[in-house]
Amino acid sequence: MPAKYQKEIDTRLCKGCGICVDLCPKEVYDRDALGKPIIARDENCVYCKQCMLHCPDFAIEFIPLKEGEA
């Protein structure tokens, strides 16, 4: 799927609850040693934004890409 957004994870805000990792229907994220998400398979992302909507810590952001950027 062509990239529409750039995902950003704020590791300062993230507490590693793992909700985004478990919720993702496309298994985009892997956990690091602290349980925080790493974007492992960005090409699978369908931009449903479920991870952003359910992040309790405001740590995930979807930044819209301008045309031509990818």
Added chain:
Amino acid sequence: MSDKKYLRNDKLPHIWCPGCGNGIVLSALERALEQANVDKDKTVIVSGIGCSSRMPTYMDFNTLHTTHGRALAFATGVKLANPELTVFVIMGDGDATAIGGNHLIHACRRNIGLNAIVVNNNIYGMTGGQYSPLTPTGMKATTAPYGMVERNFDLCELAHAAGATYVARGTVFHAKPLTDLILESMDNDGFSMVEVLSTCPIGFGRRNKIRGNYELMEWVKNRAVNVKAAAKMSEEDLRGKLLIGRLYSEPAEEYTKCYDKIIEIAGKEAKR
């Protein structure tokens, strides 16, 4: 760094435990306020005591953090003093149904224009996991180590019976619909209440052998049935389930408007 329009971004990260539902409710509320494009100076957020009542700390409005269970009493005062304000009242389940139970039913009865959000995490999280009137029967809490004996409230039915004109229930699993429900509740002139089925992974989930933050969210999801889907389901299938979505919407005259009329009548009497 987060740059949400209606949050005090410098106060983040918040104090809640990893996986706490309060953060999801806060982000849903923030999105609803952003969509409604409310004026920061014309909005007041009132809360009582508890984990969920920490929410106004992170919100960039005129905020009021009050005594346990009395958030609605303070909010009634704010609304009556200046009926132009949009007042949100954020309470937990212990705050709204146990300690402030009377305030809740009488705010419903008066139909005063407040937007109440009751974050129901089934437990008193902040004080160490005691049971609340919304702990489901049979579930464990620190003060119910063999399981909750008492039956629990159906909060939405209670609010409706007491006279609230907009009653809805959402869950933290259904984050987008929750935003829509909060937005819709803002349109109601009188007292609106949105109950949010939330999660407490430490005080409730761990004690009840629901391990994992996502598993607890799934447990909440499995307890809930959308009100439209429920219309087609049998009574047996609906046993033990909670209905989510907009449950009641019956507009009636709002309290501060009735009060203004009284002021007018009393003013004429005095001039005579």
